[in-house]
Amino acid sequence: MEIVILENSDAVAIEGAARIRRLLEDKPDAVLGLATGSTPLAMYRRLVADFRQGLVSFTGVTTFNLDEYVGLRADDPQSYSGYMSRELFDHIDIDRGRTHLPLCEPGTDPATVGPCYEESIREAGGIDLQVLGVGQNGHIGFNEPASSLGSRTRVKTLTPETLHSNSRYFDDPAEQPELAVTMGIATIRSASRVMLLATGSRKAAAVRQLVEGPVSAMWPATALQLHERVAVLIDNEAAAGLERRDYYDWVNRKQRQLLLRYGES
Numbered sequence: 001m002e003i004v005i006l007e008n009s010d011a012v013a014i015e016g017a018a019r020i021r022r023l024l025e026d027k028p029d030a031v032l033g034l035a036t037g038s039t040p041l042a043m044y045r046r047l048v049a050d051f052r053q054g055l056v057s058f059t060g061v062t063t064f065n066l067d068e069y070v071g072l073r074a075d076d077p078q079s080y081s082g083y084m085s086r087e088l089f090d091h092i093d094i095d096r097g098r099t100h101l102p103l104c105e106p107g108t109d110p111a112t113v114g115p116c117y118e119e120s121i122r123e124a125g126g127i128d129l130q131v132l133g134v135g136q137n138g139h140i141g142f143n144e145p146a147s148s149l150g151s152r153t154r155v156k157t158l159t160p161e162t163l164h165s166n167s168r169y170f171d172d173p174a175e176q177p178e179l180a181v182t183m184g185i186a187t188i189r190s191a192s193r194v195m196l197l198a199t200g201s202r203k204a205a206a207v208r209q210l211v212e213g214p215v216s217a218m219w220p221a222t223a224l225q226l227h228e229r230v231a232v233l234i235d236n237e238a239a240a241g242l243e244r245r246d247y248y249d250w251v252n253r254k255q256r257q258l259l260l261r262y263g264e265s
């Protein structure tokens with residue numbers, strides 16, 4: 001696991017956007033896995049700014065979002081589809097036909113959504129880079145504690161903590177769905193690379209488990225320890241619970257020296 005501890009949340013956004021830009025320079029038709037929530041917002045703003053300056057183009061890019069609420073329409077501003085339009089897709093040159101979310105609009109049988117989504121990801125050739133946040137309870141996507149580490153895209157019932165934490169996005173609590181369709185933990189692990197972003201002290205406990213805890217379904221993010229290429233980009237506050245922080249900083253200094261000498265592999 002590559003653990004990159006940065007000064008603050010702005011630095012995390014800058015580094016995350018730079019990594020996406022570098023990937024798209026190498027592979028303009030990359031398949032990106034995208035996340036919603038408050039954490040990636042600053043990174044998306046950065047990518048929009050980079051696009052406006054002509055530093056990056058998304059014309060060949062395909063995207064798959066991690067999750068979507070059950071029962072919301074794509075044009076519902078409270079849906080994750082609405083979030084992605086507002087925060088990223090409406091401001092860049094991406095072909096909207098290549099953007100995917102596991103939509104489950106009213107009238108759709110939720111059980112059918114997961115297998116179709118998995119099939120679409122396979123048809124696109126798999127995800128090159130999956131962007132992730134992490135919940136305070138260690139969830140990735142909406143894979144709540146006790147999710148199977150071998151899970152694929154399916155319906156999940158949200159925990160009371162997650163409902164509480166996400167209630168800020170809903171003006172009327174009665175409109176907040178309690179079910180979501182989410183990529184599974186095995187789906188996320190199938191991505192060639194994973195980049196998890198976490199900022200702020202409320203993420204410190206989850207980050208500690210993710211990096212230093214035992215692999216456990218009770219902290220779903222710990223499943224990333226089994227992945228070959230994971231970068232964890234965190235700020236000082238989110239890193240506050242790490243016991244081996246000095247070591248991670250030292251590793252990074254060494255990695256930078258290697259990079260200067262041999263370039264990126």
Ligand code: PGA
Pocket residue numbers: 036037038039040133134135136139140141
């Ligand atoms: P947040 O959510 O970015 O809004 O903190 C992250 C998550 O729940 O995965």
